[in-house]
Amino acid sequence: MNQYDAIVIGAGHNGLTNGAYLAKAGLKVAVLERNPYIGGATVSRELHKGWYYSNCSYVSSLLRPEITRDLELPRHGLQVVPFGGGTTFMRNGDHFHNFDDHDRLHREMSRHSKRDANAYDRYAADTSLQTKLIRPYLMRTPPDPTSMKPRDLADLLEFARSFMALGEEKLLDTIKFWTGSVGDYLDGYFETDVIKAHIAGSGIIGTALGVYSPGTAYVLLHHYMGDVDGNVGAWGFARGGMGAIAESLSKAFQSYGGEIICDANVDEIIVRDGRAKGVALKDGTEYQADIVVSNLDPKRTFLDITNPKDLPEDVLKKAQNFKIRGSSGKLNIALDGLPTFTGIDPRSRMMGGEMHFSDSLERQERAYDDWKNGTWSKDPYLDMLIPSMTDPTMAPPGKHMMSVFVQYAPPKVEGRDWTDEDKDGFEKSVLDQISNYSPDFRDLILHCETRTPREIEAEVGLTEGNIFMGELTFDQLLFNRPFPGYSQYRAPIKGMYMCSSGTHPGGGVMAAPGANAAREILSDLKRPNTVPGGYADD
Amino acid sequence: MTDYDAIIVGAGHNGLVCGAYLAKAGKRVLVVDGRDQPGGCASTRELAAGFRISDCAQWLYQFDDLIVGELGLQAAGLTVGRRKQTVALQTDGDHLTIDGDLLRGAGIGTGDQAAYQAFRQQIDVFAKLMLKLYRGRAPKLVEADWTDRVTLMKLGLGLKLMGKGNMQDLMRLVLINIYDVMNENFDHEGLKAALAMDAITGTNMGPRSPNTVFTYLHRALGNQLQAGGVVQVMGGMGALGDALKSAAEAHGATVRLGCRVRQIVKEGDRVCAVLLDDGSTVQTKAVVSSADPTTTFGELLGCQHLETGMARRVTQYRTRSGTAKLHLALSGLPSFTGLDNGGLTQRLVIAPSMDAIESAFNPMKYAECGDRHVFDISIPSIEDPSLAPDGQHVLTALVHYLPYETKAGWAADRPQVLDGLVAQLEAYAPGLREQIVASELLVPPDFEAAYGMAGGNWHHGELSIDQALMMRPFPGSTQYATAVPGLFLCGAGAHPGGSLMGLPGRNAAKEILKQGALT
Amino acid sequence: MITSSRETMLLTTPFHSRVEAMCHLNDWGNWMGYTTPNAYFDVELEYFAIRSTTGVFDLSPMNKYRITGPDAEAYLNRMVTRNVSKLGVNRVGYAVWCNDAGSILDDGTIFRLGEQDFRLCSYQRADDWLYWCTLGFDVTITNESEDIAGLAVQGPTSCTVLTLLGCTGLDQLKPFGIAHFTFEGAPMMVSRTGFTGDLGYEVWVAPEQAEALWDQLFECGRDYLIKPIGGYALDLARIEAGFLQAHVDFIPAEEAVRPGRTRSPLELGLEWLVDFSKPLFNGRAALLEEKARGSRYRFAILDIEGNKPAEHSFILKGNKVVGTVTSAAWCPTVKSNLAYALIEAPHGKVGDQLTAEIYYQRELHWTRLMAPCRVIDGPLFNPKRRRQTPAPPF
Structure with a gap:
């Protein structure tokens, strides 16, 4: 009855992608989802009648185009619409517009600094070089430097070669980039606070x-290495909200015969004789399969749903030491109309772009100090968007939906759990920040969903509410993700695999971890590969 | 005919080490320095009549024994004291003592005891690997010659030989922060903080800054380099400078003090001489600078003598530091709660927790002084009574963090900051204020002025990975040679970096000789 | 501060009202963020204005930087590959500048306005690089791109037209010389420079004088058949005359992403601009090394059989692709089918016989043409009037 070839735990985008490729290879696959709805952090939810919230992830760029095409996601209803542009509001009443158009951007930057406007070309070239280095590895399994297997050695050699081709100085600059801070990196190009802060x-x-x-320059890269329609670094909205991505993936998965089971809260992975044999739900139901794939983050995978006795000690320790820190929050707001913003023409296309309210690196660094001190940022960095400016399905006509990503919010407040009062205080600091630049904004609020790390963890199951399922620092990237020695999607238990954003190439709605894991599983099963290779980047 | 084969700019420890090795190889060497004392940051100065202090570095913990032997520094007069324990002071007087592998006091648990030993063992494994990289030039990667390839192969082999577990751990650890690593391994806040202090000394980083495991490893290399552990130099740190000077002279080098190099002179496309403050020009085949890269290129040579890309790298080299120094002359032995004389002579650390270190770090980022600081204290006059009049004492302390500049300016802020620091010490040493005969606070710009270190950075440039190893000080000027023919680096701004270690000087000398630059 | 004006896409030059009035084709392009005409009335006739009468080109969007101070000469000498010390006051020099790796960042002209006073006129923006070059020098750099309006007045009758405008004695001005006049009581600078390879001048005034200058210039030039010319005609003239253009014939080094895509002055045939006797300039060490080792590429001007322009063509030696075309045009004055190509060394020596793989379309039908071509030793167009002093009247 409950017998499958493979069970995937968690119907987020990676779980569905993984399931789709396994099903496409002819396996009988079930994807189990704890919530009554699918999508994980890739959801659209109608939490206020008539308004749809992409209440976790909210924009798309990283979703691998190879997967979009191969799984025919457009045919299954996915439409990604680029928005382009952004604004950072300044305390002095001015602002910086980040136009997509090169000349326009140059002119806007020149208003702040001609040197910066010119240096931007150098910045763009140097940063593109870095995205070009990383992009070919997104749809690949990272080689393991500690392994002596011919495949790993060959892959490592190829990896090394692509870096050696840069020449000594550019290679060293690359290492500097990968290990440096975004602040120091930008200081090497720009003199204007607001331009640096915007980037x-x-x-x-x-x-x-x-x-x-140090390490934040890479995080910048992580946000630049995606593309919309080949425009590297561009971002867009999934029409209908991010749930449209999960929806189209689920249809692709089902079109290959896959089965999605909601309200299935996994208690433990069943292991017999050192082999994964299925899963047991909290309600006692059991599902059998020789392949069990966890789309949960590494901590939940190894510390929650795996019996410690089934795991080697080093993996337990590595899972405990895995860095997955809550640092973000989110507000989703239903608006009665379009708010006005100081200094922006309401007809400007910039109203459809991202808006930020931190005009200096110092303000951003101070926002981080608050987090270190165990509290939410009192002057938070916000990535605010009004998707309903681009996507008419998000709110009733004339009304708007606002998505506010908030950095920073700690996983615990001064060492204790979040309280409702804390949540109110957090919400207030965000609304105040926006109101500073939009006098009528507060009066337009019809409904506001505020999500601190507490809510993100409780509802989505992201440990500490970390959106990337693990910090994107070099100690947890490439062959180190999730842990050194376990980067090739195989868990230390035979038949058990990992496919979450906690594996290479990491977080963001990319779907590459799910696809890469499927390729490894199929290879272990000696089945023909169904996962596409990466596009060659020129 | 040149006057010298090599002129070493700066008689700091690295300059003297480099000069001594070059002289030992039969080269005609002149070492020049504007200060009247040799040793640079290894310096002793009179704070008040009869009170002498090590006014910059106060501990010796990673000076390479190899250099001591090869240059005959003991014969040249270098005497060091006994190995210091680290005593992490606690407010309740029940202090934590770190004595080699052993921990005691402050309610330290057996779990932490065992974890500490395991941790030290693993750190030693990593340090031994790094040692392969430290006692020679850092290899180039693309333009690697055979020497570089051999180094890289040795490193690769070393990595494999560490065992898979260690290699996996190193891959994870090398770029992360000491804060997490301490929390992963230990429970005791005082222990974590005391160890984390080793990672942040002389840097512009807090314990939560990624890369502080690397700086910790850098310091932990001391266990491999200097068998004697953390010690004080008898006669003050300046005695190390004196010994190095004697050794260099014994090998045939000329050391000229009190005469600053005003300019490194370039003629045509190569460096050929130095212009001294007395107006004289001394010709040489090569100039080897132990000054930091910013000073060497930016001031002594001048960026106008570099190609633009290199000049850009010079200005982008990070040299900020948050390390300050408090010096007190005391009328008697201070009384620290819970410490006897045997305890007082140790290395005393005040850092209640890693969060306290981090909180001390935060204000500095915004040019603020903060009101809570962390300290690394030495009372050297106990083991070395020559440093103070009979029955009286000197206390020196490294203080973290104070900014390079403050909004009001240091002239305005200095008195109250100094007062605040003394007040913080009094919480552990009641009555200290009454014992003060003389006091001073040195902040980063003071170190810059006194020792010519740009930004007052003790490491001659932030020692984070992106400015370390084969990237040190910056691409295009690695392996001790620079983009300017005839100009070499031998200071802490060159690989393997800062602390009283002597290796940049030794490595540079070997490399310069190997290249035949002085023939 | 509602700023909908910032939403406008392109800027206009100080001559715009006049340019717009004469741009009968309404064929506009974007040059450096400015609305500029591709063509005014007919590309070919505009081109022949340059070669036979006088063509006027609005070069206001060019980037102009003032470099002043005690170290101005030393600063430029470190920056560019040629020796600026040899440039006298009121003289102009063509120069290229490189990064440390010896790769070209851009080319441009240096106007020496005084002992310590220079103007650099460049095709690409250079604010960033000029700033980094100041480290260690006592110089002041001012971006005066928007403070100066410029017209290129090029062609056989240009001297006569400008003389009528009030530039008395202009015929005595030598090539690459600078003369100062007044126009409507304000300073007007004229340099005997240009991007056409013909007799010609560039006229520089304050933006306030721009419209009057245009009006009077066309008034004075009417009998000498003065015509405005757009970007297309100028491009034709510059190819015929052998001038390189950034982003067309080479990529500015700091904007190159992929390794190996930058070019050195030696590779671009500009070694004559490199003065290795200077002890220091950006790229010197790398270029010396390249000179010793040999360049990877060789810039070649190709004379191609037939009349089909070899735009974007591959260049073959036998069956092997050895290079690509960067600029190409049928050149109406020299009646030749010319192309610039970057050829992999050791190919591309003068006299080398190569093949251009040309694709062209007629009635939607594509034809592939394998056209024989020959590497020639310099631009074919090089008229005497370009160098003559006094300048001929027409």
Whole structure:
């Protein structure tokens, strides 16, 4: 009855992707989901009548185009619409617009600094070089430097070669980039606070580090390595909200015969004789399968749903030491109309772009200090968007939906759990920040969903509410993700695999971990591969 | 005909070490320094009549024994004291003592005891690997010659030989922060903080800054380099400078003090001389600078003599530091709650927790002084009574963190900051204030002015990975040679970096000789 | 501060009202963020204005930087590959500048306005690089791109037209010389420079004088058949005359992403601009090394059989692709089918016989043409009037 070839735990985008490729290879696959709805952090929810919230992830760029095409997601209803552009409001009443158009951006930057406007070309070239280095590895399994297997050695050699081709100085600059802070990196190009601050936001989103913490330059890259229609670094909305991505993936999965079971809260992975044999739900139901794939983050995978006696000690320790820090919050707001913003023409296309309210690296660093001190940022960095400016399905006509991503919010407040009062205080600091630049904004609020790390963890199951399922620092990237020695999607138990954002290439709605894991599973089963290779980048 | 084969700019420890090795190889060497004392940061100064202090570095913990032997520094007069324990002071007087592998006091548990030993063992494994990289030039990666390839292969082999577990751990640890690693391994807040202090000394980083495991490893290399552990130099740190000077002279080098190099002179496309403050020009085949890279390129040579890309790298080299120094002359032995004389002579650390260190770090980022600081204290006059009049004492303390500049300026802020620091010490040493005969606070710009270290950075440039190893000080000027023919680096701004270690000087000398740059 | 004006896409030059009035084709392009005409009335006739009468090109969008101070000469000498010390006051020099790796960042002209006073006129923006070059030098850099309006007045009758405008004695001005006049009581600078390879001048005034200058210039030039020219005609003239253009014939080094895509002055045939006797300039060490080792590429001007422009063509030696075309045009004055190509060394020596793989379309039908071509030793167009002093009247 409950017998499958493979069971995937968690119907987030990676779980569905993984399931789809296994099903496409002819396996009988079930994806189990704890919630009554699918999507994980890739959801659209109608929490206020008529308004749809992408209440976790909210924009799309990283979703691998190879997967979109291969699983025919557009045919299954997915439409990704780029929005482009962004604004950072300044305390002095001015602002910085980040136009997509090069000349326009140059002109806007020149208003702040001609040197910066010119340096941007150098910045863009240097940063593109880095995205070009990483992009070919997104749809691949990382080689294991500690292994002596021919495949790992060959992959490592190839990896090394692509870096060696840069020449000595560029290679060293690359190492500097991968280990440096976004603040120091930007200081090497720009002199204007607001320009640096606008760009630096991408270096701290979802990350428990400050703009001057080494390692944040890579996080910036992580937000630049995606694309919309081949425009590397561009971002877009999934029409209908991020749930449309999960929805289309689920249809693709079902089209290959896959089965989705909701309200299935997994208690433990069943292991017999050192082999995964299925899962047991909290309600006692059991599902049998020789392949069990966890789409939960590494901590939940190894510390919650796996019996410690089935795991080697080093993996337990590695899972405990895995860095997955809550650092972000989210507000989803239903608005009675379009708010006005100081200094922006309401007809400007910038109303459809991202808006930020931190105009200096110092303010961003201070926001991080609050987090270190165990409280939410009193002057938070916000990544705010009004998706209903681009996507008419998000709110009733004339009304709007606002998505506010908030950095930073700690997993615990001064060492204790979040209380409702804390949540109110957090919400207030965010609304105040926006109101500073939008006098009529508060009066337009019809409904506000506020999610601190507490809610994100409780509802989505992301440990500490970490959106990337593990910090994106080098100690947890590539062959180190989730842990050194376990980066190839195989858990230490035979037949058990990992496919979450906690594996390479990491977080964001990318679906690459799910696909890469499927390729490894199929290879172990000696089945033909169904997972597409990465597009060659020129 | 040149006057010298090599002129070493700066008679700091690295300059003297480099000069001594070059002289030992039969080269005509001149070491020049604007200070009247040799040793640079290894310096002793009179704070008040009869009170002498090590006014910059106060501990010796990673000076390479190999250099001591090869240059005959003991014969040249270097005497060091007994191995210091680290005593992490607690407010209740029940202090934590770290004595080699042993921990005692402050209610330290057996779990932490065992964890500490295991931790030290693993750190030693990593340090031994790093040692392969430290006692020679850091290899180039693309333009690697055979020497570099051999180094890389040795490293690779070393990694494999550590065992898979250690290698996996190293891959994870090398870029992360000491804060997490301490929390992963230990429970005792005082222990974690005391160890974390080793990671942040001389840097512009807090314990939560990624890369502080690397700086910790850098310091932990001391266990491999200097068998004697943390010690004080008898006669003050300046005695190390004196010994190095004697050794260099014994090997045939000329050491000229009190005469600053005003300019490194370039003629045509190569460096050929130095211009001294007395107006004289001394010709040489090569100039080897032990000054930090910012000073060497930016001031002594001048960025106008570099190509633009290199000049850009010079200005982007990070040299900020948050390390300050408190010096007190005391009328008697201070009384620290819970410490007897045997305890007082140890290395005393005040850092209640890692969060306290981090909180001390935060204000500095915004040019603020903060009101809570952490201390690394030495009362050297107990083991070495020559440093103070009979029955009286000197206390020196490294203080973290104070900014390079403050909004009001240091002239305005200095008195109250100094007062605040003394007040913080009094919480552990009641009555200390009444014993003060003389006091001073040195902040980063003071170190910059006194020792010519840009930014007052003790490591001659932030020792984070992106400015370390084969990236040190920056691409294009690695392996001790620079983009300018005839100009070399031998200071802490060159690989393997800062602390009184002597290796940049030794490595540079070997490399310069190997290249035949002085023939 | 509602700023909907910032939403406008392109800027206009100080001549815009006049340019717009004469742009009968309404064919506009984007040059450096400015609305500029691709063509005014007919590309070919505009081109022939340059070669036979006088063509006027609005070069206001060019980037202009003032470099002043005691170290101005030393600063430029470190920056560019040629020796600026040899440039006299009121003289102009063509120069290229490189990064440390010896890769070209851009080319441009240096106007020496005084002992310590220079103007750099560049095709690409250079604010960032010029700033980094100041480290260690006592110089002041001012971006005066928007403070100066410029017209290129090029062609056989240009000297006569400008003389009528009030530039008395202009015929005595040598090539690459600078002369100062007044126009409507304000300073007007004229340099005998240009991007056409013909007799020609560039006229520089304050933006306030721009419209009057345009009006009077066309008034004075009417009998000498003065015509405005757009970007297309100028491009034709510059290819015929052998001038390189950034982002077309080379990529500015700091904007290159992929390794190996940058080019050195030696590779671009500009070694004559590199003065190795200077002890220091950006790229010197790398270029010396390249000179010793040999360049990877060789810039070649190709004379191609037939009349089909070899735009974007591959260049073959036998069956092997050895290079690509960067610029190409049928050149109406020299009646030749010319192309610039970057050829992999050791190919591309003068006299080398190569093949251009040309694709062209007629009635939607594509034809592939394998056209024989020959590497020639310099631009074919090089008229005497370009160098003559006094300048001929027409």
